[in-house]
Amino acid sequence: MESCLFNFKAIMGEWTMFDLNEQINKWRGNLARSETLGSSDVDELESHLHEEIENLTALKLSDEEAFLVAAHRLGSTDSLAVEYEKINRSSIFKRRLSLMITGILAYLLATHFATAVSKGCVLLAANSGITGYRKLGVIGFASQILVLTTTFFLGHFICRLIIQRPGFKKQIKQLTARMTLSKVLLVSLIMTVVYRTAFHIPVPGFRPMNIQQNVTAALTYTKYLWSVFLPVILVMLLINLRKQNLHEVKSLIVNKAILFFGP
Amino acid sequence: MQWTDGMLYPVLHRLEGQKLIQSKWRKSETGRKRKYYKIKKKGTKVLKEQQNQWKVVYSTLRQLWESGPCLT
Numbered sequence: 001m002e003s004c005l006f007n008f009k010a011i012m013g014e015w016t017m018f019d020l021n022e023q024i025n026k027w028r029g030n031l032a033r034s035e036t037l038g039s040s041d042v043d044e045l046e047s048h049l050h051e052e053i054e055n056l057t058a059l060k061l062s063d064e065e066a067f068l069v070a071a072h073r074l075g076s077t078d079s080l081a082v083e084y085e086k087i088n089r090s091s092i093f094k095r096r097l098s099l100m101i102t103g104i105l106a107y108l109l110a111t112h113f114a115t116a117v118s119k120g121c122v123l124l125a126a127n128s129g130i131t132g133y134r135k136l137g138v139i140g141f142a143s144q145i146l147v148l149t150t151t152f153f154l155g156h157f158i159c160r161l162i163i164q165r166p167g168f169k170k171q172i173k174q175l176t177a178r179m180t181l182s183k184v185l186l187v188s189l190i191m192t193v194v195y196r197t198a199f200h201i202p203v204p205g206f207r208p209m210n211i212q213q214n215v216t217a218a219l220t221y222t223k224y225l226w227s228v229f230l231p232v233i234l235v236m237l238l239i240n241l242r243k244q245n246l247h248e249v250k251s252l253i254v255n256k257a258i259l260f261f262g263p
Numbered sequence: 264m265q266w267t268d269g270m271l272y273p274v275l276h277r278l279e280g281q282k283l284i285q286s287k288w289r290k291s292e293t294g295r296k297r298k299y300y301k302i303k304k305k306g307t308k309v310l311k312e313q314q315n316q317w318k319v320v321y322s323t324l325r326q327l328w329e330s331g332p333c334l335t
Contacts (some may be wrong), residue, residue: 041272041276044272044298045269045272047297047298048269073267073269074267075265075267079269079270083269085271087273087276087277247311
């Protein structure tokens with residue numbers, strides 16, 4: 001019997017011997033990933049599983065059979081999650097609340113950091129001779145967007161690393177795989193549209209004179225740009241959440257862009 | 264929905280929340296952690312009450328079904 005398994009392994013190459021500990025760890029990982037079970041709940045269920053497996057192997061079942069029967073007797077992850085949700089309500093709520101508070105604090109931190117960096121960029125630009133509140137305002141706006149996107153991706157990866165610890169390399173591969181040519185073109189198209197729009201929005205009654213006034217006007221103009229573009233960005237994100245509408249949005253943007261570049 | 268062994272533990276946790284049983288983690292001989300449950304005084308009292316209620320239901324139904332005319 002053993003020699004049969006080894007020959008199979010040699011022929012198929014991919015066949016792996018059943019590793020009980022690996023299977024139990026996978027099973028435990030599945031349970032731990034559900035939102036409704038706490039770590040002591042998972043420990044309790046795991047010790048039950050171990051004892052069940054011991055009882056079954058004592059009855060002359062193989063490791064794999066014992067594991068499958070014991071896991072089936074305990075119940076599926078989904079049904080257990082439903083039952084535990086009924087008793088863990090308060091701790092689930094607390095966990096969600098703390099996640100929300102963490103998210104809000106992270107957002108505040110990121111926006112403060114972005115504002116500070118953009119003020120620095122605008123001052124640098126103004127001191128190195130760039131004039132005009134519109135140009136400076138766009139510099140402030142662009143630097144804020146850059147800082148916010150980098151902090152978002154950085155924060156996302158750090159959170160994943162802390163909370164989940166998944167395959168890091170696989171994630172980066174997935175991210176770069178998703179950057180197809182059409183998506184890169186779409187993003188650059190959107191950025192061109194935004195750039196053209198920003199330089200054509202007038203702020204009425206504003207004629208600043210010196211560097212200091214230029215900087216102040218630029219910062220005001222940055223906030224003005226946010227109030228124009230943030231709703232657009234939010235609407236686009238919301239539409240993107242409904243995947244079937246993505247094609248319509250793409251064609252809409254392409255049409256608008258053609259109108260822009262026409263005259 | 265089908266009952267499975269794992270669904271026992273949420274019930275035990277709920278009983279523990281109602282202070283009817285108590286639990287303790289202990290190490291078994293093999294070194295593995297194990298949770299031991301024990302019924303408390305209040306739990307024994309509530310258990311007796313529930314058993315009495317079931318006995319009342321049982322005797323009432325037995326009287327209804329054994330004696331009396333045809334029910335259809």
